Amino acid sequence: MKKKLLADLYIIFSAKEFAPSVAKNKKRTVSSFNNILIENNLDLTTLSTKQAETLVETMCAGLKPSTYNRKLTELSAMWTWLLSMGLIKAQNPFATIKRKKVNSKAQYAPKSDDVINAFSLATKEEQLIMLLCMIVNASKTNMRFLHFTDIDQVNNVIKLRTHKRGTRNAQIEEVDIPEYMVNLLVDFAIKNKRYSELFSAHPLVAADRNKLRPLCNDAKIKSFTIDALRTLKARFALNNDNCLDLIQKHLRHSSLSTTKLFVKKNKDASTHLAGESFEELIEGCLVTHILAVYGSTTSKCPIPSSCVAILYRALTHFQEHQVAWEQLTSVYYDLLKLILKLASANNIRKKVKYFNVRP
Known part of the structure; x- marks a missing residue:
């Protein structure tokens, strides 16, 4: 119960300092780590560096190196917060774990x-x-918030649907384009099945x-x-x-x-x-x-x-x-x-x- 309580305290009190999206990621990371702790019957207060590294590897299996590094940073931040609040006395085991090297050139990017x-x-x-x-x-x-919606072959017009950020008030705008391009776009749209x-x-x-x-x-x-x-x-x-x-x-x-x-x-x-x-x-x-x-x-x-x-x-x-x-x-x-x-x-x-x- 104590192990889960410490993680919950961090989520409740520290998440207010961050934007909603950041807080959501932190909550997901800490909750996943908390579940792994319970499954392996480990105590957060006596966690060693080697145990912490094994748990992080288990939690981040199959994820990108950049995601692994982010989750490690979030867990380290959790430990620092618990330490500052006096809930934990042991040193941060996540601080000594090596970050993975991130390949700046994406594998899937074409030459x-x-x-x-x-x-x-x-x-x-x-x-x-x-x-x-x-x-x-x-x-x-x-x-x-500007979407391509339809092609009008008769009038040689493409239609754009516009709406302001944060609202759902849509309006259709029509733009003339050359006839040969209309036919080309229609053929291409048919092949790809969806105009969008x-x-x-x-x-x-x-x-x-x-x-x-x-x-x-x-x-x-x-x-x-x-x-x-x-x-x-x-x-x-x-x-x-x-x-x-x-x-x-x-x-x-x-x-x-x-x-x-x-x-x-x-x-x-x-x-x-x-x-x-x-x-x-x-x-x-x-x-x-x-x-x-x-x-x-x-x-x-x-x-x-x-x-x-x-x-x-x-x-x-x-x-x-x-x-x-x-x-x-x-x-x-x-x-x-x-x-x-x-x-x-x-x-x-x-x-x-x-x-x-x-x-």
């Missing part, structure tokens, strides 16, 4: 070279799907971000956000017509003085953004980003980081095989126009801070 080779062999339509998948999966942790798995299930892009994210970090390229899109539109307006009201509208500034400050800071930075249309500007920004990755210049234009990373590697591959640049730009131009349509869908910018569609 980035394989992704690039698959990309280079894909058709134009497949490349579009691949890049769209990368944009969709660029930031899963930030995007939990459409973007993440493509075999050419599965789990690509584990290998490609370091490339984005090295290039110091931020992900594609609604705020970044607004900034780019404002810079475009600043460079072409210099209308304060239009710039204020793009930036959603409540005060004109804030807009004037933006103009003052970005006037020189916007001189390279000249273009006949916003779509041409976006295509130009893509080229600027490629140059930025190679170190020739710098850019703050909001092209998706995952798109730039794969493009950087793809360009390296294509240059070795002397593939014409004109063949590449048409693919990304179509894709970026689709991104703009998605970003400007009615009411999405009011509900979603980061524009990273997640199925």
Whole structure:
């Protein structure tokens, strides 16, 4: 009874100091350890280091090294708390147990070279799907409330269901896409049976971000956000017509003085953004980003980081095989126009801070 009481005291009194998810993990770990103690008829107050190590190995059998280390840390924290409360006098047996080495490179992650080779062999339509998948999966942790729901073949429209974080008030948004892409998406959706798995299930892009994210970090390229899109539109307006009201509208500034400050800071930075249309500007920004990755210049234009990373590697591959640049730009131009349509869908910018569609 005493053995169970000590563990219960720790769960009840110390869990209040932690977030609910952390407290839940601690409770699960301590309860599992407590049950093993009772099964082996051991006393918590006289537990040796060797016995503690054996019990932890039994409790964590088949788990990842990182999980083993976490549970060991949680049990050590339990012992430290009991010691500080005067409930136990023996030294912490978990403190001397060696942590397992964690392999930073996941076994299941595909090689980035394989992704690039698959990309280079894909058709134009497949490349579009691949890049769209990368944009969709660029930031899963930030995007939990924008879902792909349906394809309308008649009107060439895809439907997105949006809702605010923490609520269940859903709203359907419709976005136009090119006809050939609709047919391609429908065929792919039929093969994968579920629309919700459409973007993440493509075999050419599965789990690509584990290998490609370091490339984005090295290039110091931020992900594609609604705020970044607004900034780019404002810079475009600043460079072409210099209308304060239009710039204020793009930036959603409540005060004109804030807009004037933006103009003052970005006037020189916007001189390279000249273009006949916003779509041409976006295509130009893509080229600027490629140059930025190679170190020739710098850019703050909001092209998706995952798109730039794969493009950087793809360009390296294509240059070795002397593939014409004109063949590449048409693919990304179509894709970026689709991104703009998605970003400007009615009411999405009011509900979603980061524009990273997640199925």
